[in-house]
Amino acid sequence: MSRSISSIAFLVLAPLLPLVAFAQLRVEFPTDAPVAVASADWGESRISPRGGALVLDLRTSLSLKNTSAQTVRGISLLVTAAELTAGGKASVTVPSLNVKPGETFPVRIDLRLLRPAAGFNAPVEVTLDGVLFDTLAFYGPNKLNSRRAMLAWEMEARRDRKFYLDALSRGEDTLRREVSATIARMDAQPRLDVQVTRGRVTAAEPGERVQLAAANVAESPIEIVSGTAERAGAELRLPSFQLRNRSANAVRFVDVGWMSRDARGGSFPIEIAMGPGARATAEQPVTLRFADAQTGLSAYIATVEFGDGTVWVPSRRPGRVSPEEQRLTELYRRRGLAALAAELRKFD
Amino acid sequence: MNRHLTEQTLALLAGGDLNGWEGWLARRHVRSCGACRSAYAEFVAVRGAIRDSAVDLPPGLDWAGLSREIQANIRVGLEAAECVRPVEAAPQPLGWRAGAAFATLTAVVLIGWYLSVPKFVPRPFASVEAGAAVVEATPSGVELKHGSQGFALLNPRANRVTYSVDTQGARAQYVDVETGQVTIANVALD
Numbered sequence: 001m002s003r004s005i006s007s008i009a010f011l012v013l014a015p016l017l018p019l020v021a022f023a024q025l026r027v028e029f030p031t032d033a034p035v036a037v038a039s040a041d042w043g044e045s046r047i048s049p050r051g052g053a054l055v056l057d058l059r060t061s062l063s064l065k066n067t068s069a070q071t072v073r074g075i076s077l078l079v080t081a082a083e084l085t086a087g088g089k090a091s092v093t094v095p096s097l098n099v100k101p102g103e104t105f106p107v108r109i110d111l112r113l114l115r116p117a118a119g120f121n122a123p124v125e126v127t128l129d130g131v132l133f134d135t136l137a138f139y140g141p142n143k144l145n146s147r148r149a150m151l152a153w154e155m156e157a158r159r160d161r162k163f164y165l166d167a168l169s170r171g172e173d174t175l176r177r178e179v180s181a182t183i184a185r186m187d188a189q190p191r192l193d194v195q196v197t198r199g200r201v202t203a204a205e206p207g208e209r210v211q212l213a214a215a216n217v218a219e220s221p222i223e224i225v226s227g228t229a230e231r232a233g234a235e236l237r238l239p240s241f242q243l244r245n246r247s248a249n250a251v252r253f254v255d256v257g258w259m260s261r262d263a264r265g266g267s268f269p270i271e272i273a274m275g276p277g278a279r280a281t282a283e284q285p286v287t288l289r290f291a292d293a294q295t296g297l298s299a300y301i302a303t304v305e306f307g308d309g310t311v312w313v314p315s316r317r318p319g320r321v322s323p324e325e326q327r328l329t330e331l332y333r334r335r336g337l338a339a340l341a342a343e344l345r346k347f348d
Numbered sequence: 349m350n351r352h353l354t355e356q357t358l359a360l361l362a363g364g365d366l367n368g369w370e371g372w373l374a375r376r377h378v379r380s381c382g383a384c385r386s387a388y389a390e391f392v393a394v395r396g397a398i399r400d401s402a403v404d405l406p407p408g409l410d411w412a413g414l415s416r417e418i419q420a421n422i423r424v425g426l427e428a429a430e431c432v433r434p435v436e437a438a439p440q441p442l443g444w445r446a447g448a449a450f451a452t453l454t455a456v457v458l459i460g461w462y463l464s465v466p467k468f469v470p471r472p473f474a475s476v477e478a479g480a481a482v483v484e485a486t487p488s489g490v491e492l493k494h495g496s497q498g499f500a501l502l503n504p505r506a507n508r509v510t511y512s513v514d515t516q517g518a519r520a521q522y523v524d525v526e527t528g529q530v531t532i533a534n535v536a537l538d
Binding site: 324 | 473474475476477478479481483485488489490491492493494496497498499500501502503504507508510511512513514515516521522523524526527528529530531532533534535536537538
Protein backbone atom coordinates (compact mmCIF):
# COMPACT_ATOMS: atom_id res chain seq x y z
CA MET A 1 0.00 0.00 0.00
CA SER A 2 2.78 2.38 0.97
CA ARG A 3 4.51 1.57 -2.29
CA SER A 4 1.43 2.48 -4.22
CA ILE A 5 1.18 5.76 -2.33
CA SER A 6 4.80 6.61 -3.05
CA SER A 7 4.34 5.75 -6.69
CA ILE A 8 1.30 7.98 -6.98
CA ALA A 9 3.16 10.74 -5.11
CA PHE A 10 5.98 10.33 -7.60
CA LEU A 11 3.60 10.73 -10.52
CA VAL A 12 2.18 13.87 -8.96
CA LEU A 13 5.54 15.35 -8.01
CA ALA A 14 7.52 14.58 -11.15
CA PRO A 15 6.30 17.62 -13.13
CA LEU A 16 7.12 19.86 -10.17
CA LEU A 17 10.68 18.58 -9.89
CA PRO A 18 12.65 21.80 -10.49
CA LEU A 19 10.54 23.50 -7.83
CA VAL A 20 11.03 20.56 -5.44
CA ALA A 21 14.80 20.54 -5.99
CA PHE A 22 15.00 24.26 -5.35
CA ALA A 23 12.85 23.95 -2.21
CA GLN A 24 14.86 21.03 -0.80
CA LEU A 25 18.25 22.75 -0.76
CA ARG A 26 19.04 26.08 0.86
CA VAL A 27 22.46 27.63 0.32
CA GLU A 28 23.31 30.36 2.79
CA PHE A 29 26.73 31.91 3.48
CA PRO A 30 27.51 34.42 6.26
CA THR A 31 27.46 38.00 5.04
CA ASP A 32 31.08 38.54 6.12
CA ALA A 33 32.32 35.35 4.42
CA PRO A 34 35.41 35.67 2.22
CA VAL A 35 33.59 33.63 -0.44
CA ALA A 36 30.23 34.46 -2.01
CA VAL A 37 27.81 32.47 -4.15
CA ALA A 38 28.04 33.90 -7.67
CA SER A 39 25.47 31.52 -9.14
CA ALA A 40 23.78 28.18 -8.52
CA ASP A 41 22.68 25.62 -11.07
CA TRP A 42 19.96 23.14 -10.05
CA GLY A 43 19.98 21.10 -13.24
CA GLU A 44 19.75 17.31 -13.65
CA SER A 45 17.85 16.77 -10.39
CA ARG A 46 15.33 13.94 -10.30
CA ILE A 47 12.91 12.19 -8.00
CA SER A 48 11.98 8.51 -7.79
CA PRO A 49 10.21 6.21 -5.32
CA ARG A 50 12.02 3.53 -3.35
CA GLY A 51 9.75 1.28 -1.36
CA GLY A 52 7.65 3.52 0.89
CA ALA A 53 9.96 6.49 0.52
CA LEU A 54 10.92 9.02 -2.08
CA VAL A 55 14.47 9.48 -3.31
CA LEU A 56 15.50 12.97 -4.39
CA ASP A 57 18.73 13.33 -6.34
CA LEU A 58 19.77 16.96 -6.18
CA ARG A 59 22.59 17.87 -8.56
CA THR A 60 23.84 21.30 -7.71
CA SER A 61 26.75 23.21 -9.10
CA LEU A 62 27.73 26.36 -7.23
CA SER A 63 29.93 29.03 -8.68
CA LEU A 64 31.77 30.72 -5.81
CA LYS A 65 33.73 33.95 -5.88
CA ASN A 66 36.75 34.76 -3.75
CA THR A 67 35.79 38.15 -2.31
CA SER A 68 38.79 38.28 0.04
CA ALA A 69 42.22 39.79 -0.52
CA GLN A 70 43.99 36.43 -0.10
CA THR A 71 44.44 33.35 -2.24
CA VAL A 72 42.05 30.57 -1.29
CA ARG A 73 43.66 27.14 -0.84
CA GLY A 74 40.60 25.18 0.21
CA ILE A 75 36.94 25.39 1.06
CA SER A 76 34.63 23.18 3.07
CA LEU A 77 30.84 23.32 2.78
CA LEU A 78 28.74 21.89 5.59
CA VAL A 79 25.63 19.97 4.51
CA THR A 80 23.08 19.38 7.26
CA ALA A 81 19.78 17.57 7.19
CA ALA A 82 19.05 17.27 10.91
CA GLU A 83 15.45 16.22 10.38
CA LEU A 84 16.52 13.27 8.27
CA THR A 85 19.57 11.99 10.05
CA ALA A 86 19.25 12.70 13.77
CA GLY A 87 22.22 15.06 13.93
CA GLY A 88 24.29 13.55 11.13
CA LYS A 89 26.42 15.94 9.15
CA ALA A 90 28.16 15.93 5.84
CA SER A 91 30.73 18.11 4.20
CA VAL A 92 32.07 18.66 0.72
CA THR A 93 35.64 19.87 0.80
CA VAL A 94 37.75 21.03 -2.12
CA PRO A 95 41.42 21.27 -1.09
CA SER A 96 44.44 22.12 -3.27
CA LEU A 97 42.81 25.20 -4.76
CA ASN A 98 44.70 28.21 -6.05
CA VAL A 99 41.98 30.86 -6.35
CA LYS A 100 43.22 34.41 -6.47
CA PRO A 101 41.19 37.37 -5.12
CA GLY A 102 38.22 38.13 -7.37
CA GLU A 103 38.34 34.79 -9.20
CA THR A 104 35.44 32.34 -9.29
CA PHE A 105 35.58 28.55 -8.96
CA PRO A 106 33.00 25.76 -9.11
CA VAL A 107 31.93 23.42 -6.31
CA ARG A 108 29.58 20.59 -7.16
CA ILE A 109 27.27 19.06 -4.55
CA ASP A 110 25.46 15.90 -5.59
CA LEU A 111 23.03 14.92 -2.87
CA ARG A 112 20.59 12.07 -2.51
CA LEU A 113 17.81 12.46 0.02
CA LEU A 114 15.72 9.55 1.23
CA ARG A 115 12.48 10.77 2.73
CA PRO A 116 9.14 9.25 3.68
CA ALA A 117 6.68 9.69 0.81
CA ALA A 118 4.39 11.77 3.00
CA GLY A 119 6.94 14.25 4.34
CA PHE A 120 8.72 17.14 2.67
CA ASN A 121 9.49 19.48 5.51
CA ALA A 122 12.73 21.23 6.40
CA PRO A 123 15.19 21.60 3.53
CA VAL A 124 18.82 20.53 3.52
CA GLU A 125 21.08 23.45 4.38
CA VAL A 126 24.41 24.14 2.74
CA THR A 127 26.58 26.58 4.66
CA LEU A 128 30.21 27.54 4.77
CA ASP A 129 32.20 25.54 7.33
CA GLY A 130 35.59 26.86 6.49
CA VAL A 131 37.94 28.59 4.07
CA LEU A 132 41.70 28.05 4.19
CA PHE A 133 44.02 30.68 2.72
CA ASP A 134 47.54 30.33 1.38
CA THR A 135 48.81 31.97 4.60
CA LEU A 136 47.17 29.01 6.47
CA ALA A 137 44.75 31.49 8.01
CA PHE A 138 41.29 30.02 8.45
CA TYR A 139 37.79 31.46 8.32
CA GLY A 140 34.60 29.68 9.33
CA PRO A 141 32.48 28.20 12.11
CA ASN A 142 34.46 24.92 11.90
CA LYS A 143 31.51 22.80 13.05
CA LEU A 144 32.92 19.65 11.44
CA ASN A 145 36.56 20.28 12.39
CA SER A 146 37.24 21.37 8.83
CA ARG A 147 40.13 23.53 9.93
CA ARG A 148 42.19 20.58 11.17
CA ALA A 149 41.41 18.42 8.13
CA MET A 150 42.00 21.20 5.60
CA LEU A 151 45.23 22.21 7.30
CA ALA A 152 46.45 18.61 7.22
CA TRP A 153 45.54 18.27 3.52
CA GLU A 154 47.26 21.56 2.71
CA MET A 155 50.41 20.44 4.56
CA GLU A 156 50.30 17.15 2.69
CA ALA A 157 49.75 18.99 -0.60
CA ARG A 158 52.79 21.20 -0.01
CA ARG A 159 54.82 18.12 0.92
CA ASP A 160 53.72 16.25 -2.21
CA ARG A 161 54.26 19.18 -4.58
CA LYS A 162 57.73 19.69 -3.12
CA PHE A 163 58.47 15.99 -3.60
CA TYR A 164 57.46 16.12 -7.27
CA LEU A 165 59.24 19.45 -7.83
CA ASP A 166 62.42 17.91 -6.46
CA ALA A 167 61.92 15.01 -8.87
CA LEU A 168 61.38 17.47 -11.73
CA SER A 169 64.58 19.27 -10.86
CA ARG A 170 66.37 15.95 -11.46
CA GLY A 171 64.79 15.65 -14.89
CA GLU A 172 61.46 14.90 -16.51
CA ASP A 173 62.18 11.17 -16.55
CA THR A 174 62.59 11.22 -12.78
CA LEU A 175 59.27 13.02 -12.37
CA ARG A 176 57.58 10.55 -14.71
CA ARG A 177 59.03 7.65 -12.72
CA GLU A 178 57.81 9.06 -9.41
CA VAL A 179 54.31 9.76 -10.75
CA SER A 180 54.15 6.25 -12.19
CA ALA A 181 55.14 4.88 -8.78
CA THR A 182 52.27 6.81 -7.17
CA ILE A 183 49.81 5.50 -9.77
CA ALA A 184 51.06 1.96 -9.11
CA ARG A 185 50.54 2.53 -5.37
CA MET A 186 46.97 3.70 -6.03
CA ASP A 187 46.28 0.72 -8.27
CA ALA A 188 47.67 -1.67 -5.66
CA GLN A 189 45.31 -0.44 -2.96
CA PRO A 190 42.71 -3.09 -2.24
CA ARG A 191 39.06 -2.19 -1.88
CA LEU A 192 38.25 -0.99 1.60
CA ASP A 193 36.23 -3.77 3.17
CA VAL A 194 35.58 -3.17 6.85
CA GLN A 195 32.63 -2.49 9.13
CA VAL A 196 33.17 -0.29 12.17
CA THR A 197 30.73 -0.57 15.07
CA ARG A 198 30.92 2.10 17.74
CA GLY A 199 30.29 1.28 21.38
CA ARG A 200 30.99 -1.83 23.38
CA VAL A 201 29.17 -4.81 21.93
CA THR A 202 28.30 -8.08 23.62
CA ALA A 203 30.66 -10.52 21.96
CA ALA A 204 29.38 -13.97 21.09
CA GLU A 205 32.88 -15.27 20.51
CA PRO A 206 35.60 -14.72 23.13
CA GLY A 207 38.79 -13.16 21.79
CA GLU A 208 42.44 -12.96 22.69
CA ARG A 209 44.40 -9.78 23.40
CA VAL A 210 47.01 -9.25 20.67
CA GLN A 211 49.74 -6.69 20.14
CA LEU A 212 49.45 -4.20 17.27
CA ALA A 213 52.62 -3.30 15.40
CA ALA A 214 53.70 0.31 15.92
CA ALA A 215 55.13 1.92 12.80
CA ASN A 216 56.83 4.94 14.34
CA VAL A 217 58.88 7.43 12.36
CA ALA A 218 61.65 9.40 14.04
CA GLU A 219 60.23 12.79 13.06
CA SER A 220 56.79 12.15 14.62
CA PRO A 221 55.98 14.32 17.65
CA ILE A 222 53.90 11.47 19.04
CA GLU A 223 55.21 7.96 19.59
CA ILE A 224 53.01 4.88 19.74
CA VAL A 225 54.58 3.11 22.70
CA SER A 226 52.29 0.10 22.39
CA GLY A 227 49.02 -0.98 20.87
CA THR A 228 46.71 -3.86 21.63
CA ALA A 229 43.33 -5.15 20.51
CA GLU A 230 41.08 -8.13 21.20
CA ARG A 231 41.07 -10.42 18.21
CA ALA A 232 38.25 -12.89 17.53
CA GLY A 233 38.08 -14.40 14.07
CA ALA A 234 37.62 -11.56 11.58
CA GLU A 235 37.00 -8.99 14.35
CA LEU A 236 39.33 -6.65 16.17
CA ARG A 237 37.73 -5.14 19.27
CA LEU A 238 38.58 -2.28 21.59
CA PRO A 239 41.94 -1.20 20.16
CA SER A 240 44.03 0.63 22.73
CA PHE A 241 47.15 2.75 22.27
CA GLN A 242 49.71 4.02 24.72
CA LEU A 243 51.03 7.32 23.34
CA ARG A 244 53.95 9.54 24.29
CA ASN A 245 54.36 13.17 23.33
CA ARG A 246 57.96 13.51 22.17
CA SER A 247 57.62 17.16 21.23
CA ALA A 248 58.06 20.35 23.25
CA ASN A 249 54.49 21.43 22.47
CA ALA A 250 51.12 20.54 23.92
CA VAL A 251 49.03 18.23 21.73
CA ARG A 252 45.23 18.23 21.53
CA PHE A 253 44.49 15.77 18.74
CA VAL A 254 46.11 12.67 17.29
CA ASP A 255 44.89 10.72 14.27
CA VAL A 256 46.20 7.16 14.60
CA GLY A 257 46.16 5.41 11.26
CA TRP A 258 45.86 1.65 10.97
CA MET A 259 46.73 -0.69 8.17
CA SER A 260 46.11 -4.37 7.71
CA ARG A 261 48.64 -6.75 6.15
CA ASP A 262 46.75 -6.57 2.85
CA ALA A 263 47.06 -2.72 2.86
CA ARG A 264 43.49 -1.94 3.88
CA GLY A 265 43.43 1.04 6.16
CA GLY A 266 41.55 3.55 8.24
CA SER A 267 42.12 5.70 11.28
CA PHE A 268 41.14 6.42 14.85
CA PRO A 269 40.73 10.15 15.46
CA ILE A 270 41.56 10.76 19.12
CA GLU A 271 40.87 14.02 20.96
CA ILE A 272 43.50 13.96 23.68
CA ALA A 273 45.31 16.57 25.77
CA MET A 274 49.00 15.77 26.22
CA GLY A 275 51.65 18.10 27.52
CA PRO A 276 55.28 17.90 26.37
CA GLY A 277 56.75 14.53 27.31
CA ALA A 278 53.41 13.24 28.64
CA ARG A 279 52.12 9.71 28.23
CA ALA A 280 48.48 8.76 27.79
CA THR A 281 46.42 5.69 26.98
CA ALA A 282 43.61 5.98 24.46
CA GLU A 283 41.13 3.12 24.16
CA GLN A 284 38.74 3.13 21.25
CA PRO A 285 35.31 1.67 22.06
CA VAL A 286 34.89 0.23 18.57
CA THR A 287 34.85 -3.10 16.78
CA LEU A 288 36.42 -3.53 13.35
CA ARG A 289 34.87 -6.35 11.35
CA PHE A 290 36.83 -7.52 8.30
CA ALA A 291 35.88 -9.85 5.48
CA ASP A 292 38.41 -12.41 6.67
CA ALA A 293 40.52 -13.14 9.73
CA GLN A 294 43.29 -10.61 10.41
CA THR A 295 46.71 -11.84 11.42
CA GLY A 296 48.08 -8.41 12.20
CA LEU A 297 47.42 -4.72 12.19
CA SER A 298 49.99 -1.95 12.23
CA ALA A 299 49.40 1.54 13.58
CA TYR A 300 51.08 4.83 12.70
CA ILE A 301 50.64 8.52 13.48
CA ALA A 302 48.83 10.15 10.56
CA THR A 303 48.16 13.66 11.91
CA VAL A 304 48.94 15.60 15.07
CA GLU A 305 47.31 18.88 16.04
CA PHE A 306 49.18 20.95 18.58
CA GLY A 307 47.67 23.16 21.23
CA ASP A 308 48.39 26.29 19.17
CA GLY A 309 46.39 24.93 16.23
CA THR A 310 49.33 24.01 14.03
CA VAL A 311 49.29 20.60 12.39
CA TRP A 312 51.99 18.01 11.76
CA VAL A 313 51.85 15.43 8.96
CA PRO A 314 54.49 12.77 8.20
CA SER A 315 56.98 13.45 5.41
CA ARG A 316 55.61 10.43 3.50
CA ARG A 317 52.34 8.83 4.46
CA PRO A 318 52.45 5.05 4.25
CA GLY A 319 49.93 3.39 1.99
CA ARG A 320 47.21 5.95 1.51
CA VAL A 321 47.30 8.37 -1.40
CA SER A 322 46.81 12.00 -0.44
CA PRO A 323 44.21 14.20 -2.18
CA GLU A 324 46.98 16.22 -3.84
CA GLU A 325 48.70 13.07 -5.13
CA GLN A 326 45.38 11.96 -6.60
CA ARG A 327 44.81 15.36 -8.24
CA LEU A 328 48.32 15.57 -9.72
CA THR A 329 48.36 12.00 -11.03
CA GLU A 330 44.95 12.56 -12.65
CA LEU A 331 46.31 15.70 -14.29
CA TYR A 332 49.27 13.67 -15.57
CA ARG A 333 46.98 10.98 -16.96
CA ARG A 334 44.71 13.41 -18.74
CA ARG A 335 47.09 16.11 -19.96
CA GLY A 336 50.60 14.71 -19.74
CA LEU A 337 53.90 15.51 -18.09
CA ALA A 338 54.21 19.09 -19.41
CA ALA A 339 50.87 20.06 -17.84
CA LEU A 340 51.90 18.47 -14.54
CA ALA A 341 55.21 20.35 -14.55
CA ALA A 342 53.41 23.62 -15.28
CA GLU A 343 50.96 22.97 -12.43
CA LEU A 344 53.79 22.26 -9.99
CA ARG A 345 55.58 25.48 -10.96
CA LYS A 346 52.36 27.47 -10.53
CA PHE A 347 52.38 26.76 -6.80
CA ASP A 348 56.15 27.14 -6.41
CA MET B 349 -31.20 -35.41 -103.57
CA ASN B 350 -33.54 -33.32 -105.79
CA ARG B 351 -35.19 -31.25 -103.16
CA HIS B 352 -33.51 -27.96 -102.15
CA LEU B 353 -31.82 -27.68 -98.80
CA THR B 354 -33.73 -25.89 -96.04
CA GLU B 355 -32.50 -22.47 -94.69
CA GLN B 356 -31.67 -24.07 -91.37
CA THR B 357 -29.39 -26.64 -93.09
CA LEU B 358 -27.75 -23.94 -95.22
CA ALA B 359 -27.15 -21.73 -92.09
CA LEU B 360 -25.59 -24.65 -90.22
CA LEU B 361 -23.43 -25.49 -93.24
CA ALA B 362 -22.29 -21.84 -93.57
CA GLY B 363 -21.37 -21.76 -89.87
CA GLY B 364 -19.41 -25.07 -90.13
CA ASP B 365 -21.76 -26.70 -87.71
CA LEU B 366 -23.02 -29.47 -89.99
CA ASN B 367 -20.69 -32.42 -89.68
CA GLY B 368 -20.58 -36.07 -90.65
CA TRP B 369 -22.86 -37.66 -93.24
CA GLU B 370 -25.35 -34.74 -93.28
CA GLY B 371 -22.58 -32.25 -93.93
CA TRP B 372 -21.19 -34.41 -96.85
CA LEU B 373 -24.66 -34.70 -98.48
CA ALA B 374 -25.37 -30.95 -98.05
CA ARG B 375 -22.01 -29.90 -99.54
CA ARG B 376 -22.57 -32.34 -102.46
CA HIS B 377 -26.03 -30.88 -103.12
CA VAL B 378 -24.78 -27.27 -102.99
CA ARG B 379 -22.13 -28.10 -105.60
CA SER B 380 -24.74 -29.47 -107.97
CA CYS B 381 -27.68 -27.05 -107.23
CA GLY B 382 -27.37 -23.45 -108.36
CA ALA B 383 -30.23 -22.11 -106.25
CA CYS B 384 -28.93 -23.71 -103.06
CA ARG B 385 -25.37 -22.61 -103.91
CA SER B 386 -26.59 -19.02 -104.24
CA ALA B 387 -28.47 -19.18 -100.94
CA TYR B 388 -25.47 -20.75 -99.23
CA ALA B 389 -23.27 -17.93 -100.52
CA GLU B 390 -25.65 -15.38 -99.00
CA PHE B 391 -25.49 -17.10 -95.60
CA VAL B 392 -21.67 -17.08 -95.75
CA ALA B 393 -21.64 -13.37 -96.70
CA VAL B 394 -24.03 -12.41 -93.86
CA ARG B 395 -21.92 -14.34 -91.35
CA GLY B 396 -18.73 -12.53 -92.49
CA ALA B 397 -20.47 -9.16 -92.19
CA ILE B 398 -21.59 -9.93 -88.62
CA ARG B 399 -18.01 -11.03 -87.62
CA ASP B 400 -16.51 -7.84 -89.08
CA SER B 401 -18.96 -5.60 -87.28
CA ALA B 402 -18.10 -7.34 -83.93
CA VAL B 403 -14.36 -6.61 -84.37
CA ASP B 404 -14.91 -2.88 -85.01
CA LEU B 405 -15.80 -1.39 -81.50
CA PRO B 406 -17.85 1.78 -81.27
CA PRO B 407 -15.69 4.88 -81.60
CA GLY B 408 -14.82 6.69 -78.30
CA LEU B 409 -15.56 3.69 -76.08
CA ASP B 410 -13.89 4.29 -72.55
CA TRP B 411 -13.01 0.87 -71.11
CA ALA B 412 -11.72 2.33 -67.78
CA GLY B 413 -14.90 4.34 -67.33
CA LEU B 414 -16.94 1.32 -68.23
CA SER B 415 -15.05 -0.73 -65.62
CA ARG B 416 -15.66 1.88 -62.88
CA GLU B 417 -19.31 2.03 -63.79
CA ILE B 418 -19.65 -1.75 -63.54
CA GLN B 419 -17.86 -1.84 -60.13
CA ALA B 420 -20.04 1.00 -58.83
CA ASN B 421 -23.10 -0.86 -59.91
CA ILE B 422 -21.89 -3.97 -58.10
CA ARG B 423 -21.35 -1.98 -54.87
CA VAL B 424 -24.74 -0.35 -55.15
CA GLY B 425 -26.18 -3.78 -55.53
CA LEU B 426 -24.38 -5.13 -52.46
CA GLU B 427 -25.44 -2.15 -50.31
CA ALA B 428 -28.98 -2.50 -51.48
CA ALA B 429 -28.83 -6.15 -50.44
CA GLU B 430 -27.56 -5.10 -46.98
CA CYS B 431 -30.48 -2.71 -46.61
CA VAL B 432 -33.01 -5.40 -47.12
CA ARG B 433 -31.18 -7.97 -44.83
CA PRO B 434 -32.98 -8.64 -41.55
CA VAL B 435 -31.41 -6.58 -38.64
CA GLU B 436 -29.69 -8.65 -35.88
CA ALA B 437 -29.39 -7.29 -32.31
CA ALA B 438 -25.70 -6.14 -31.84
CA PRO B 439 -23.94 -6.42 -28.39
CA GLN B 440 -23.90 -3.11 -26.44
CA PRO B 441 -20.33 -1.62 -26.74
CA LEU B 442 -18.45 -0.16 -23.69
CA GLY B 443 -18.65 3.64 -23.66
CA TRP B 444 -15.42 5.42 -24.66
CA ARG B 445 -15.20 7.22 -21.34
CA ALA B 446 -15.28 3.99 -19.40
CA GLY B 447 -12.64 2.54 -21.73
CA ALA B 448 -10.36 5.54 -21.30
CA ALA B 449 -10.73 5.41 -17.52
CA PHE B 450 -9.94 1.71 -17.48
CA ALA B 451 -6.85 2.20 -19.66
CA THR B 452 -5.59 5.06 -17.46
CA LEU B 453 -6.08 3.05 -14.28
CA THR B 454 -4.23 0.11 -15.79
CA ALA B 455 -1.35 2.36 -16.83
CA VAL B 456 -1.10 3.90 -13.34
CA VAL B 457 -1.09 0.49 -11.67
CA LEU B 458 1.54 -0.89 -14.06
CA ILE B 459 3.81 2.17 -13.74
CA GLY B 460 3.40 2.19 -9.96
CA TRP B 461 4.25 -1.49 -9.77
CA TYR B 462 7.29 -1.06 -12.00
CA LEU B 463 8.61 1.90 -10.02
CA SER B 464 8.07 0.24 -6.66
CA VAL B 465 10.11 -2.83 -7.56
CA PRO B 466 13.21 -2.61 -5.33
CA LYS B 467 16.17 -1.36 -7.33
CA PHE B 468 19.68 -2.77 -7.10
CA VAL B 469 21.37 -1.43 -4.00
CA PRO B 470 25.14 -1.84 -4.10
CA ARG B 471 26.83 -3.52 -1.16
CA PRO B 472 28.83 -1.04 0.93
CA PHE B 473 32.64 -1.16 0.90
CA ALA B 474 32.74 0.00 4.46
CA SER B 475 30.40 1.16 7.17
CA VAL B 476 30.43 2.90 10.52
CA GLU B 477 27.55 2.09 12.83
CA ALA B 478 26.32 3.65 16.04
CA GLY B 479 22.93 2.59 17.33
CA ALA B 480 20.28 3.05 14.65
CA ALA B 481 22.45 5.26 12.47
CA VAL B 482 24.94 3.96 9.94
CA VAL B 483 27.29 5.58 7.46
CA GLU B 484 28.06 3.48 4.40
CA ALA B 485 30.59 3.89 1.63
CA THR B 486 29.14 2.45 -1.58
CA PRO B 487 30.13 2.67 -5.25
CA SER B 488 27.66 5.54 -5.68
CA GLY B 489 28.84 7.62 -2.71
CA VAL B 490 28.79 7.95 1.05
CA GLU B 491 25.40 7.53 2.66
CA LEU B 492 23.99 8.13 6.12
CA LYS B 493 20.92 6.04 6.98
CA HIS B 494 18.67 6.40 9.94
CA GLY B 495 15.62 4.14 9.71
CA SER B 496 13.69 4.97 6.56
CA GLN B 497 15.42 8.33 6.21
CA GLY B 498 18.83 9.38 5.12
CA PHE B 499 20.97 11.28 2.74
CA ALA B 500 24.03 10.62 0.65
CA LEU B 501 26.79 12.57 -0.99
CA LEU B 502 27.09 11.07 -4.45
CA ASN B 503 30.25 10.66 -6.45
CA PRO B 504 29.93 12.70 -9.63
CA ARG B 505 31.81 11.84 -12.80
CA ALA B 506 35.17 10.58 -11.57
CA ASN B 507 37.64 8.00 -12.86
CA ARG B 508 38.77 6.76 -9.48
CA VAL B 509 37.28 7.10 -6.01
CA THR B 510 39.32 6.42 -2.89
CA TYR B 511 37.37 5.58 0.25
CA SER B 512 38.45 5.86 3.85
CA VAL B 513 36.73 5.22 7.12
CA ASP B 514 37.28 6.19 10.74
CA THR B 515 35.22 6.04 13.90
CA GLN B 516 33.32 9.22 13.00
CA GLY B 517 32.19 8.38 9.49
CA ALA B 518 33.35 7.68 5.95
CA ARG B 519 34.93 9.69 3.15
CA ALA B 520 35.09 9.48 -0.62
CA GLN B 521 37.98 11.22 -2.36
CA TYR B 522 37.90 11.76 -6.12
CA VAL B 523 38.96 14.09 -8.90
CA ASP B 524 36.02 15.60 -10.76
CA VAL B 525 36.64 14.96 -14.47
CA GLU B 526 34.99 18.23 -15.47
CA THR B 527 36.72 20.63 -13.10
CA GLY B 528 39.92 18.70 -12.40
CA GLN B 529 39.46 19.51 -8.71
CA VAL B 530 40.04 16.94 -6.03
CA THR B 531 36.97 16.74 -3.83
CA ILE B 532 36.42 15.03 -0.49
CA ALA B 533 32.87 14.06 0.45
CA ASN B 534 32.65 13.32 4.14
CA VAL B 535 29.62 11.99 6.02
CA ALA B 536 29.76 11.85 9.81
CA LEU B 537 27.49 10.19 12.32
CA ASP B 538 27.55 13.22 14.63
